[in-house]
Amino acid sequence: MNPLPAALLPDTAEVDGTGRLRIGGCDVIELAATHGTPLFVYDEAHLRNRCRETVAAFGDGVAYATKAFLCAAMARLAAEEGMHLDVATGGELHVALAAGVPPQRLVLHGNNKSLAELGAALDAGVGRIVVDSFDEMDRIDRLVAAGRPAPEVLIRVTPGVEAHTHEYLQTGVADSKFGFGLAAGAAEAAVRRAADSGTMHLMGLHAHIGSQVFTVDSFRFAIEVLAPFVVRHGLPELSIGGGLGVAYVTGESAPTIIEWADVVRTACRDAGIAARVTAEPGRAIVAAAAVTLYTVGTIKELPTRTYVAVDGGMSDNPRPVLYGSGYEAFLPRAVEAARPRRVRIVGKHCESGDVIVANAAVPDDIAVGDVLATPVTGAYGHSMGSNYNMVLRPAVVFVADGNARLVVRRETLGDLTARDIG
Numbered sequence: 001m002n003p004l005p006a007a008l009l010p011d012t013a014e015v016d017g018t019g020r021l022r023i024g025g026c027d028v029i030e031l032a033a034t035h036g037t038p039l040f041v042y043d044e045a046h047l048r049n050r051c052r053e054t055v056a057a058f059g060d061g062v063a064y065a066t067k068a069f070l071c072a073a074m075a076r077l078a079a080e081e082g083m084h085l086d087v088a089t090g091g092e093l094h095v096a097l098a099a100g101v102p103p104q105r106l107v108l109h110g111n112n113k114s115l116a117e118l119g120a121a122l123d124a125g126v127g128r129i130v131v132d133s134f135d136e137m138d139r140i141d142r143l144v145a146a147g148r149p150a151p152e153v154l155i156r157v158t159p160g161v162e163a164h165t166h167e168y169l170q171t172g173v174a175d176s177k178f179g180f181g182l183a184a185g186a187a188e189a190a191v192r193r194a195a196d197s198g199t200m201h202l203m204g205l206h207a208h209i210g211s212q213v214f215t216v217d218s219f220r221f222a223i224e225v226l227a228p229f230v231v232r233h234g235l236p237e238l239s240i241g242g243g244l245g246v247a248y249v250t251g252e253s254a255p256t257i258i259e260w261a262d263v264v265r266t267a268c269r270d271a272g273i274a275a276r277v278t279a280e281p282g283r284a285i286v287a288a289a290a291v292t293l294y295t296v297g298t299i300k301e302l303p304t305r306t307y308v309a310v311d312g313g314m315s316d317n318p319r320p321v322l323y324g325s326g327y328e329a330f331l332p333r334a335v336e337a338a339r340p341r342r343v344r345i346v347g348k349h350c351e352s353g354d355v356i357v358a359n360a361a362v363p364d365d366i367a368v369g370d371v372l373a374t375p376v377t378g379a380y381g382h383s384m385g386s387n388y389n390m391v392l393r394p395a396v397v398f399v400a401d402g403n404a405r406l407v408v409r410r411e412t413l414g415d416l417t418a419r420d421i422g
């Protein structure tokens with residue numbers, strides 16, 4: 001009866017003889033005992049497998065979008081696997097550089113890059129800047145006039161195609177804070193300005209059409225819309241951005257990175273695009289690599305429903321609150337158990353909306369003290385987390401070959417007051 005689909009677990013997940021979950025050769029309940037909960041557990045082999053698939057499918061220059069999940073260990077892992085890294089702020093740039101990622105491998109994004117962020121990127125010698133506005137070009141001009149080296153840039157184009165999950169919408173006009181609109185002529189003007197500029201080396205174009213996209217046809221369609229522009233300018237590079245979806249819950253399925261790359265490359269070839277085609281997936285690399293472990297603290301049986309409260313919540317996974325996103329839940333002590341009972345899994349924050357799984361299937365014998373896990377929580381959980389209510393941010397462990405290494409320590413009470421100076 002409704003056991004957890006194994007496909008939602010990381011690559012090395014296995015069930016031991018007693019029904020308990022092991023990831024990377026480590027017993028996850030022991031990980032919870034050692035490191036406390038909430039805890040993000042990442043399967044290092046899964047992360048490396050997805051990076052390798054991405055590099056094999058797209059070739060050199062393909063980037064990991066660090067906004068999905070970033071810490072020094074993740075930055076190093078992606079770089080070790082041959083990926084470039086997309087950083088979208090000075091903060092992400094700093095973490096990637098501090099992790100030792102060669103600056104040439106960094107691609108700087110952002111719709112409102114400050115003079116300081118651009119200056120830091122030029123000083124570091126990042127590989128690409130994805131230019132997003134004319135104001136940004138003004139700032140690059142100023143920095144280069146003041147002696148910084150001229151960067152290699154891509155121009156971010158908004159094709160007027162928005163993709164969401166299974167649908168895409170051709171809006172025709174770009175109503176977006178990102179990039180230069182194709183239809184209104186802004187993209188043309190931006191390319192001309194960059195090409196004629198002595199302060200930027202124009203290498204190509206960039207377009208990102210959305211997130212959690214399940215239908216690869218959306219990418220094909222966006223490429224068809226972009227193609228005349230791309231072909232006319234004949235620039236050497238085209239990045240198709242990120243956005244490949246992943247399955248979060250029972251019954252969902254998503255294209256693999258290899259299938260996605262195949263569609264993208266074929267669509268580009270069919271459209272006569274000769275540029276080197278690359279991409280920057282985030283979620284598809286990290287989402288299914290991790291489970292989050294919580295401890296069940298309170299169970300309230302109400303006439304309406306049962307609330308199961310755990311020791312984390314919207315501070316470690318804001319996606320359900322922000323987007324109404326669905327997740328599964330299971331007990332790592334009985335991974336394959338039937339889950340006949342329906343409950344609402346909530347966090348410990350002072351918000352009624354602090355929901356982790358609105359209608360979770362769980363085993364009948366779920367009890368206070370159980371370690372509860374939510375799979376596919378490796379993307380946009382840790383990175384979008386907060387310490388709302390001064391709840392301490394969780395630790396992160398990477399597991400591989402029977403070893404668990406702590407890569408981000410749990411926040412401490414001392415951290416909570418470390419920035420207070422008055």
Ligand SMILES: Cc1ncc(COP(=O)(O)O)c(C=O)c1O
Binds near residue numbers: 067208211244280283
């Ligand atoms: C420009 C750009 N590239 C890449 C990504 C990564 O997207 P995803 O994690 O959905 O692959 C995003 C996400 O918002 C983005 O805005």
